[in-house]
Amino acid sequence: MSTVAFSTPTPRSRATDIDGRTVAEGDPATASLDTVEAAHRHGVRVLRAAGVEEAWLDALLLLMEVTRLDKATLLAYPQRRLAAGVADRYVDLLGRRARREPTAYILGRCEFYGLEFAVDRRVLIPRPETEMLVDLALEALRPYRPDVARRRVVEVGTGSGAIAVSLLRTVPDLRLTATDCAAEALAVARANAARLGVADRLELRHGDLLEPVEGSFDLLLANLPYVPRGRLPTLQPEVRDYEPRVALDGGPDGAEIIRRLLAQAARRLNPGGHLAVEVDSSHARAVADEARRHFPDADVVVRRDPSGWERVVHIHRPPRPTGPS
Numbered sequence: 267m268s269t270v271a272f273s274t275p276t277p278r279s280r281a282t283d284i285d286g287r288t289v290a291e292g293d294p295a296t297a298s299l300d301t302v303e304a305a306h307r308h309g310v311r312v313l314r315a316a317g318v319e320e321a322w323l324d325a326l327l328l329l330m331e332v333t334r335l336d337k338a339t340l341l342a343y344p345q346r347r348l349a350a351g352v353a354d355r356y357v358d359l360l361g362r363r364a365r366r367e368p369t370a371y372i373l374g375r376c377e378f379y380g381l382e383f384a385v386d387r388r389v390l391i392p393r394p395e396t397e398m399l400v401d402l403a404l405e406a407l408r409p410y411r412p413d414v415a416r417r418r419v420v421e422v423g424t425g426s427g428a429i430a431v432s433l434l435r436t437v438p439d440l441r442l443t444a445t446d447c448a449a450e451a452l453a454v455a456r457a458n459a460a461r462l463g464v465a466d467r468l469e470l471r472h473g474d475l476l477e478p479v480e481g482s483f484d485l486l487l488a489n490l491p492y493v494p495r496g497r498l499p500t501l502q503p504e505v506r507d508y509e510p511r512v513a514l515d516g517g518p519d520g521a522e523i524i525r526r527l528l529a530q531a532a533r534r535l536n537p538g539g540h541l542a543v544e545v546d547s548s549h550a551r552a553v554a555d556e557a558r559r560h561f562p563d564a565d566v567v568v569r570r571d572p573s574g575w576e577r578v579v580h581i582h583r584p585p586r587p588t589g590p591s
Contacts, residue, residue, distance in 0.1 A: 299353040303344035305329055309360050316364035324369050328359045331373055366503035379432035383458050388450040390513040392428040395571040398578050399487050399542055400432045402569070406485055406540040406582075407437060415439045418483040418536075422475050422527060423447075423490045425513060427455030427468070434464035443469045445478050448512060475523070476530045484536050488527055489544040494520035521549045525556055532560040538585035542578055550576035557581050 299305040309325030318324055329340060332355045333348070340346075348356070362372050370376035370391045375384055378392040379400050385391055403419070410417050414437060421430045424444035434440055446452050452470050459465040471478035493514045498506060505514070516523055524543055535541055541561075545553050550568050557566045557579055564583045571577035 299356065300347055301344065302329065302333075302340050302346050302348065305348055305353060305356055306340070306344075309356070312360050312364055316366065318363060318366070324363055325360070327369055327373065328363060329356060332356045332359065366507065368504045368508055371508060378428040379436075381428075381432060381435060381462060383426050383428050383431070384454065384461070385426050386454065387508060388448070388510065389426040389454045390509050392426060395573070395575075395577055396429065396489055396544060397432075398569065398571055399429055399489060399544060400436070402540070402542045402578065402580060403429075403433055403485060403487055404436060406542075407440070410484070415441060417485065418481070419443070419485045420476070420479055420483045420487070421445070422486065422488040423513075424455050424470070425451050425489070427458045427470075429487055429489065430455070430468055431459050431462050431464055434459075434467050435462060441467045441469075443471060443479055445471045445473055445475070447472070447474050448510070451510075451513075475527050476534070482534045482536050482539075484539045486531055486535060486539075486541040488524070488542075490516070490523045490527065492516040492520045492524060492544065492546045492549070494518065494546070494548065516546070519549055519552075520546050521553050521556070524553055528553075528556055528560045535561070535581070535583050537583055539583050541581040541583075544577060545579055547576040550579060553579045 299308055306325055306329055309328060310321050313321035313325055326337060326340065330337060332352050333340065359372055363369060368391055370385050371387060374386060375382050376391055377383075378394075379397050383392060407414050407417065407419075417440075419433070419440060419442045421442060421444040424430050424446050427444065430442050430444045434442055444455065446455070449472050452472055456465070456470055459468045459470075491512065491514050493501070493516050495515055495518055497520075498511070498515060501514075524545065527543065531541055541557075543553070554566050554568050557564070561581050561583060564581050567580045567582075568576050569578040569580055
């Protein structure tokens with residue numbers, strides 16, 4: 267991302283700060299970060315020195331947070347003044363990001379499927395590539411219209427609830443059951459469902475994989491831990507040091523938990539049903555082979571994400587034969 271050029275403010279004895287108050291020119295508390303331009307440039311320098319890849323954008327997002335102004339306003343008025351308290355708050359947030367705390371945790375929110383979700387260290391930060399699971403689910407549910415409310419949909423490992431809530435917001439008559447092994451994650455999912463207005467259609471259950479769910483289902487979605495254990499120390503500090511390990515560690519080869527899910531789901535996926543699970547590209551083919559073993563009658567496809575990585579194993583069990591007409 268290219269750096270935006272800022273204009274230099276004209277020196278004055280007093281200047282209007284970004285909150286509409288006035289500060290004295292040369293106030294030692296704000297002298298070095300007295301304008302939007304100066305603060306943003308400082309933030310970029312600090313974050314680049316700390317090895318943050320998206321330093322320009324992250325510095326701007328943190329500046330948006332402390333000023334309560336949008337991106338367009340900040341870029342359009344680089345000469346606007348920052349009050350000392352605002353600058354101090356900005357420096358505090360820069361320090362957290364320089365220690366590689368994820369921006370989403372600092373802000374307490376992130377965007378997924380066009381919606382804003384609350385996130386903190388109890389849950390994994392939803393990734394853009396995981397939106398594939400929502401798209402696949404919508405594709406799988408389309409033939410069930412208009413009686414989609416009668417279909418059993420389950421998400422395993424819901425975390426923040428991003429997948430489940432996004433589906434419920436997109437399909438107003440859908441109901442969904444979601445599970446997670448971490449009670450603290452379910453608390454985050456419950457809050458997100460309530461804030462986004464779908465709590466009455468989302469049933470949350472605590473337990474391991476499918477154990478809290480009775481009966482069969484028509485659609486199963488899962489974004490389970492899939493990082494090979496030996497790779498965990500090599501992950502970026504934002505992931506390795508801050509995101510919950512229980513949401514990352516997929517066992518020795520990364521597919522340990524996914525294999526358990528496939529075994530549990532084999533006898534419970536209805537004819538005509540779909541199962542979609544996010545995977546690591548390093549074991550996508552092995553997971554697909556495992557899926558074919560558990561679902562020998564099904565169509566098993568490995569789907570690639572927009573970056574070209576093998577990302578989702580999609581299982582479609584054929585419908586029950588209807589017999590001669």
